[in-house]
Amino acid sequence: QVFLQESGPRLVKPSETLSLTCSVSGGSISNYYLSWIRQPAGKGLEWIGYVSNTGNTNYNPSLKGRVAMSVDTSNNQISLRLSSVTAADTAVYYCARVAGLGELSWRFDWWGQGILVTVSA
Amino acid sequence: SYDLTQPPSVSVSPGQTASITCSGDNLGDKYTSWYQQKPGQSPVLVIFQDNDRPSGIPERFSGSNSGNTATLTIGGTQPMDEAEYFCQAWDSNTFVFGGGTKLTVL
Numbered sequence: 001q002v003f004l005q006e007s008g009p010r011l012v013k014p015s016e017t018l019s020l021t022c023s024v025s026g027g028s029i030s031n032y033y034l035s036w037i038r039q040p041a042g043k044g045l046e047w048i049g050y051v052s053n054t055g056n057t058n059y060n061p062s063l064k065g066r067v068a069m070s071v072d073t074s075n076n077q078i079s080l081r082l083s084s085v086t087a088a089d090t091a092v093y094y095c096a097r098v099a100g101l102g103e104l105s106w107r108f109d110w111w112g113q114g115i116l117v118t119v120s121a
Numbered sequence: 122s123y124d125l126t127q128p129p130s131v132s133v134s135p136g137q138t139a140s141i142t143c144s145g146d147n148l149g150d151k152y153t154s155w156y157q158q159k160p161g162q163s164p165v166l167v168i169f170q171d172n173d174r175p176s177g178i179p180e181r182f183s184g185s186n187s188g189n190t191a192t193l194t195i196g197g198t199q200p201m202d203e204a205e206y207f208c209q210a211w212d213s214n215t216f217v218f219g220g221g222t223k224l225t226v227l
Binding site: 035037044045046047050058060061062094099100103104105106107108109111112113114 | 122151152154156163164165166169170175207209211214215216217218219220221
């Protein structure tokens with residue numbers, strides 16, 4: 001069983017950068033891709049992007065230019081940075097493991113518990 | 122961008138069959154996954170590749186996908202199945218989620 005744990009500041013000021021870390025246990029992240037997904041209160045899920053085990057990234061076009069992800073295989077962690085945040089970025093942020101052979105079959109089989117990040121002065 | 126459309130809510134009586142739809146252009150040409158999310162909890166994968174169940178998901182959960190519509194079916198719905206359900210597909214190098222359907226069991 002894979003266990004994912006998000007961590008980071010829960011309060012970020014407008015225009016600053018949101019930074020989160022996802023720590024993975026129960027398996028080496030060298031074997032799979034990991035994604036960040038967010039969910040504003042009472043709303044649906046929004047995919048933010050993924051980072052591969054080799055550091056390749058792919059981001060949601062709606063957030064491109066503000067988002068950066070990286071992988072630290074030695075510590076079994078990935079990180080998320082989202083710049084120039086506004087109140088619209090207030091959400092629960094999840095990290096999740098990407099499963100499936102081939103992109104068309106990709107899905108998220110393990111999720112972290114999520115972390116609520118609030119953007120407010 | 123690719124859109125997946127779900128009804129905002131579906132109601133079902135206990136023991137009956139619930140069907141939740143997810144619509145998108147030629148969705149049948151893609152694989153659809155479904156997630157269950159209960160209040161205050163993280164989403165849980167219940168169906169992948171249209172109709173496969175992860176280990177530990179009850180057999181009453183099934184799926185289908187054809188044309189422009191994917192359907193999550195819950196046979197013999199139980200009160201514990203009351204939750205929000207999200208569909209998900211992969212299109213043009215991005216993950217896409219439906220807006221979610223609140224399933225009420227009453």
